Amino acid sequence: MSKLDNFVSLKVAAEKKIHGDDVSKVTSFAVAPHLLEIEEGFNARPLNPDHVAEMSLAMRNGATFPPLEVRVDDGHILIVDGHHRHAAALQAISEGFEIKALDCRHFRGNDADRVAHMLNSASGLALTPLQLGIQYRKLIGFGWTEPQIANRRGKSVQHVKDMIQLAEANSDVHQAVNAGEISGTAALKMVKQHGSRAGAVIRESVEQAKAEGKTKVKPKELPGRPHAKVSDKQIIDWLTKHASINAGSGDQAFDTRCYEMDFLIPKTVEGTTDLRTLIASAIIQSTTT
Template sequence: MSTLERLHKNKAESGKNITTRKTFLVGVDELYIEPGYNVRDIDPTHVEEFRDAYIAGEHVPPLTVQVTDQGVMVIDGHHRWHGAKLAQEAGHEIRLECKDFVGNEADRIAFMVTSSQGRALEPLERAAAYQRLKNQGWEPAEIAKKVKRSVADVDHHLALLTVGDGLIEMVKTGEVAATTAVAMVREHGAKAETVAKTQLAKAKAGGKTKLTRAAAMPQFSAARARRLVELLAGAESFAHGDASALELSQQVEFEVLAILEEYRSSQTKEVA
């Protein structure tokens, strides 16, 4: 049976288009993690899965590292490193396959965001990574290009970090979606957290575990809004001092006022 190594060695004769990229086997203790550097929070369950994989001798993708004055720093593969540490503590000798990372700090952040080897980023983790790039002077359009996402995605995640501690905590616990939290702040401003807590309490009283966008931001009936436009469309305007006014029949006026009261009532319920 042939191997890629043999094909590579004989590529001149075989005509195969094959090149190599070196990886290295590095002892667990030769590697280190810089606290707070990883954009992903450490998930103990994910760590244990890697521990079991190492103990079972299963294939695990290589870590991406960079050599520094302190040693070999993990750029991508923090969960794999923690899993290997647990496997080592269980009595197994572990060497991790590693490959070099080449690039600057912005490149490293973008790599952690776009890496397909780690678990999917949570919204707040992605937001924190974007903020790191912003702190380095990057504009949203530049960040979007760097991480291969849209400018709207970058703007949304940066906005998520400004919704306030209360809403951020609700996003962390999964009680409110990140998109809902941002939308509520745009709708209610400083009252967003209060509205969210009130609406969440109502949702939980109804047996729900999280606050949906529909429940968080109930919309005024589109049918009633259309009816209001229909009623006003036939009204005649006339001068009224320095302004102007609409002339309505008594029957139309009563219906218009009723619709307006419904709207005010719906808004009061949202911010109560």
């Protein structure tokens, strides 16, 4: 062993490059909690009071947490990652526990990098599908493509498209999701099937669930997927027996004729363009009424 190998601390190893770049120094700063500020509208995760309380208790019991990521803008120290840790420290202080400083690292990157960093942060609560979609839309606004977002997140491009579609749904869909009346995944299915009517369909299902003493609509209770319960043979038999087909004028040049089919469908699926869903819904309605 050489004298250089006989180092006494990681600080010495990093500063003297004893192992080259294999041991490096990451600078952190001790910042008083009251100096840290929240950037309005940046954090995708609304503070969870229960999570804050758990972290505050852990701090008072001596637990350690990763440094917060911060940036400095015009003399203000803004939190990029670590909002729950900061809130937990403030709560502990308000209850008489002394916390003079929190470990912070200076975040390097632009506005898009900050959003991408927040999405990939492992220290925060998991984002909901709706929260993800809103942040993906921000990245699109910064000039990112869907494949770039998918690559950064380690997700499929379809995942990114789906989350953005949910984020672009009408406000009544967002209200139901944020109120905990339906999951983001189930809401996305309704948006894909009913388009702009998704909110109304969800509202009807929520009201029905509440009438039954429930607080949330389960995916299996949502309308719009009756075709899974109806076989092809049932559809053919039902059409043969019940459908009224009217001949209309067609394209005389090709000696063709157009046909129109009349059948009743429930209002919950009138917004869909999927023919099988429409027919299956009509079958189920006719057999249950």
